Amino acid sequence: MxxxxxxxxxxxxxxxxxxxSLQVALDALADPVRRSILRDLAAHDDWTRACGTFDLPxxxxxxxHHFSILRAAGLIEQRDEGARRLNRLRRPEFDAAFxxxxxxxxxxxxx
Amino acid sequence: MxxxxxxxxxxxxxxxxxxxSLQVALDALADPVRRSILRDLAAHDDWTRACGTFDLPxxxxxxxHHFSILRAAGLIEQRDEGARRLNRLRRPEFDAAFxxxxxxxxxxxxx
Numbered sequence: 535m536x537x538x539x540x541x542x543x544x545x546x547x548x549x550x551x552x553x554x555s556l557q558v559a560l561d562a563l564a565d566p567v568r569r570s571i572l573r574d575l576a577a578h579d580d581w582t583r584a585c586g587t588f589d590l591p592x593x594x595x596x597x598x599h600h601f602s603i604l605r606a607a608g609l610i611e612q613r614d615e616g617a618r619r620l621n622r623l624r625r626p627e628f629d630a631a632f633x634x635x636x637x638x639x640x641x642x643x644x645x
Numbered sequence: 646m647x648x649x650x651x652x653x654x655x656x657x658x659x660x661x662x663x664x665x666s667l668q669v670a671l672d673a674l675a676d677p678v679r680r681s682i683l684r685d686l687a688a689h690d691d692w693t694r695a696c697g698t699f700d701l702p703x704x705x706x707x708x709x710h711h712f713s714i715l716r717a718a719g720l721i722e723q724r725d726e727g728a729r730r731l732n733r734l735r736r737p738e739f740d741a742a743f744x745x746x747x748x749x750x751x752x753x754x755x756x
Contacts, residue, residue, distance in 0.1 A: 556756050557677060564671035632753075638745035645667050 551608030551631035562607030563639050568600050572640045575623035584618040662719030662742035673718035674750050679711050683751045686734035695729040
């Protein structure tokens with residue numbers, strides 16, 4: 535029987551960046567909270583940042599929504615480890631699908 | 646006294662790309678009709694395309710709105726010549742303010 539943790543992980547839907555349209559990618563990047571999440575992930579090693587550790591000026595429900603949008607745009611990968619949901623920026627595969635887009639958005643200092 | 650044409654031209658507000666935030670730039674680019682206008686301009690010489698000549702699936706009012714958004718994001722420059730409103734993609738100055746952003750969005754084939 536599936537454990538509660540496995541069931542929780544099953545609710546995570548990931549999309550490969552090659553399946554993402556430019557429209558979906560731009561919609562995901564055209565939000566300051568989501569760009570701050572991505573910049574934070576870019577500044578840390580993969581799988582070291584848990585969802586709850588991001589300093590975001592939004593409610594928990596809104597936070598979950600932002601992570602969901604980022605998964606659907608092929609920008610992040612998530613996995614559950616105990617009570618924590620860890621994150622990885624899908625940099626290599628997103629860069630391959632959308633060359634230069636992260637460099638032109640989250641890499642620049644000015645927002 | 647100002648001619649009708651001068652008065653019409655005066656309603657055009659332009660914003661220099663250096664004054665534009667990344668948020669405003671991304672909002673402007675995150676629309677398929679606006680990207681099609683920009684791609685069309687990129688494929689033609691400056692000041693050769695009049696607003697009325699773009700093949701867009703929108704009403705005249707919506708079309709005007711899109712051009713207004715593009716001016717406000719520092720993406721296009723417009724000037725009136727007789728009854729025609731001519732356009733120029735502000736490629737050099739937008740590229741200087743947002744390196745790689747047009748290359749990552751309107752230059753790519755897939756949308």
